[in-house]
Amino acid sequence: MILCLLLVTFVTAVSAKSLPSEINPPTFEYLNSICGQENSNNDINQFPWAVSILKKDNAGNLQFSCGGSLISTRTVVTSAHCFNDYSEPGVIRPENFLASLGGHNTSTSWIDAVNKNIEKIIIRPGYNPETLGFDSDLALVQLKQPIIFTESIKPICIGQEVIDDDATGKIPGWNGRRRQMETTTPTLINARVVSATTCLRSHNFFSEIMSNQTICVELLDRNTECMINSGNGLMIKKENKWMLKGVVAGTVSDPKSECGGNKYFVSLEISKFYDWIRSNMLL
Missing domain, CATH: 2.40.10.10 (Trypsin-like serine proteases)
Known part of the structure; x- marks a missing residue:
């Protein structure tokens, strides 16, 4: 794996x-x-x-x-x-x-x-x-x-509030992970926080890379798993302000994906490090 x-x-x-x-x-x-x-x-x-x-x-x-x-x-x-x-x-x-x-x-x-x-x-x-x-x-x-x-x-903005499962947000990023998928302008990807169990059910190797300081995030847009980069922020809007709720870390490789990406990935939960x-x- x-x-x-x-x-x-x-x-x-x-x-x-x-x-x-x-x-x-x-x-x-x-x-x-x-x-x-x-x-x-x-x-x-x-x-x-x-x-x-x-x-x-x-x-x-x-x-x-x-x-x-x-x-x-x-x-x-x-x-x-x-x-x-x-x-x-x-x-x-x-x-x-x-x-x-x-x-x-x-x-x-x-x-x-x-x-x-x-x-x-x-x-x-x-x-x-x-x-x-x-x-x-x-x-x-x-x-x-x-x-x-x-x-x-x-x-x-950053805050201490714990993020809830099913919370939806966006991930801004610059570039794809394959040359043919590079973008010259920022990519904006819709995402949702899901339970750790959801990641584990998709692949048991998630148990090796997740902890109580991480969250499982699902990409909601098709064919966007190749547009995510490490360090990108998961942001959620609250009271007309965007809050940084997570930082993209990585995922389990999916051989069916063109870039080996996965629609589920692991993010650090910012509230745990506030x-x-x-x-x-x-x-």
């Missing part, structure tokens, strides 16, 4: 417009007042907290590595396994990655994209890259310089 880490590794051409980056650190109250609000121009970057984590290859080119979600001017939430380097186990090099925010179209060099260097990558204690499971598979990416919020770059996120995030 093949365990799917939902990564892609194709080269992405990226350029960035320069924007001011020196601002006073905001407060939690300020972040709560502006978070989770969609871009008023729905045709461009509707969900402005969607982040692309890019990795530099040996030639200096940038490759899409994982998705992520912006939660403050300097913090992005994503998956820990996005930073695994099996040639140097346990070594994480922030200088080898960039966070790209506000991008819209890869065919035009990511219009309005702002690329930020990464100062530090904090891996959730308890995560073990040598095990199969996704327990504690969470990371906080701290940016070297703060982001100026605009209509195209805004944070998503205190850790709050205590480690930079505002």
Whole structure:
């Protein structure tokens, strides 16, 4: 049985417009007042907290590595396994990655994209890259310089509320996991939280990769299992604000799928990590 880490590794051409980056650190109250609000121009970057984590290859080119979600001017939430380097186990090099925010179209060099260097990558204690499971598979990416919020770059909300089975939401993401399925603009996928039993019934190997810190999510749109990437956020709308409720981790390989994907996948439940996120995030 093949365990799917939902990564892609194709080269992405990226350029960035320069924007001011020196601002006073905001407060939690300020972040709560502006978070989770969609871009008023729905045709461009509707969900402005969607982040692309890019990795530099040996030639200096940038490759899409994982998705992520912006939660403050300097913090992005994503998956820990996005930073695994099996040639140097346990070594994480922030200088080898960039966070790209506000991008819209890869065919035009990511219009309005702002690329930020990464100062530090904090891996959730308890995560073990040598095990199969996704327990504690969470990371906080701290940016070297703060982001100026605009209509195209805004944070998503986080909260302590436990997510309910049957809750429906959306997953914004950038790219497919097969070259013929690449997209130049963001993909938006409908999803639903289902019981852990549902995942286990679909394949018994889910018992090896799930824990009490994960949730089982079902993709509701046909043929979208190949459009999901690690680190993408599961977001649910509450009182006209979008809340980050999960972070995509991985799934069990389905040989019937073109990309080996599965309509069921494992996500980290954000509410289980709320205190850790709050205590480690930079505002």
